[in-house]
Amino acid sequence: MIYLDYAASTPVSEEALEAFSQLSRHYFANASSLHDLGTQTDAVVSYAKRYLAQLLDTTSDEVFFTDSGSHSNIYALLSLAKALPKNKNHILMSQMEHSSVFSAAQMLREQGFWVESIAPNASGEIDEQCLSNALREETGLVSIQHVNSETGIIQPLARLCPILKRSGITVHCDAVQSFSKLDVSHTKLGADAITLAGHKVYAPKGVGVVSFSKNVPWQSVYSGNHQQHGFYPGTLNAPLIGAFVASCEQLWPKREKINAHLQNLRAQLVTQIRSRELPIELFDDKRGAILPGIFGAFYQGLQGQYVMLESNRHGVCIATGSACRVGLDEISPTLKALGYSAEKAAQFFRASFGKDTQLSEITAFVDVLEQLRPT
CATH class of the missing domain: 3.90.1150.10 (Aspartate Aminotransferase, domain 1)
Structure with a gap:
């Protein structure tokens, strides 16, 4: 075929497969465990966080792992929205987002947020005028996908984010399609939260990433969760995380x-x-x-x-x-x-x-x- x-x-690269195989054999412990095997597994996760933080221009403390790009989008948006001031309950999303972002939108509406969509211009871009038409005094969060998976349209986030930041608006960017192909760092795009997925970059399915820029406020979606500082529940899958980074190390140069x-x-x-x-x-x-x-x-x-x-x-x-x-x-x-x-x-x-x-x-x-x- x-x-x-x-x-x-994407097909899984040989480097990612080898990393997953070796890590599964030797770094299978829970990274939160205090014994030596747990500490060694935690070192794999820590390396991955440092590597991705360097690519995305943030700190390793601001990099979190999920089990998919979809969950990354949902958790990023819910956690950012939860931290918004009470007078900033208006959320905007482009009309061309991934289905997971629309799922998050419905959840946010059920929580009482006012969620609306941004229509593109005739070329399919969200430009400054599109943004201006949609913004409200109450707008606190905007989500714009960097590259659309159906059409390949690239949104001009580097132009839009400074406008939003000057108004104190938090920006989320789904960079699942563009990561490893375009520069999606926080510095380049200007986004406060960036989401990625391993299986779009020749890594196995089952790992997603959320990266926050420094000092961006967010709150845990579920109370009582202590994993990853409360961002995402569940035991970290160190072999998948390591395989993702191994693939990135091959792709980046x-x-x-x-x-x-x-x-x-x-x-x-x-x-x-x-x-x-x-x-x-x-x-x-x-x-x-x-x-x-x-x-x-x-x-x-x-x-x-x-x-x-x-x-x-x-x-x-x-x-x-x-x-x-x-x-x-x-x-x-x-x-x-x-x-x-x-x-x-x-x-x-x-x-x-x-x-x-x-x-x-x-x-x-x-x-x-x-x-x-x-x-």
């Missing part, structure tokens, strides 16, 4: 080379689609900045689900959008926010590439798309 669904999940590779793959895909005059409308023709590894398009006259199923039948794995929304009949919130009708949105499909994707695989995918051309 040709795998072109890296935005949903190569990220510019990998990005150039992804840019070339995208360019070749676009060139081949256009040269063969396929009835495919490229999503990024009318959009702003797009992450190179994510390619969205509309196959005119065909359902995106049909394109996905037929591609699979021919040995190519692609998607129709976020894997977290598979099985839902309604239009994707992202495509709806961008102004697409239900009929148009149904034609959408997504291919996404990774460090191991080959140009020959792109050509094979276009061959499949050509076979699907309506007669």
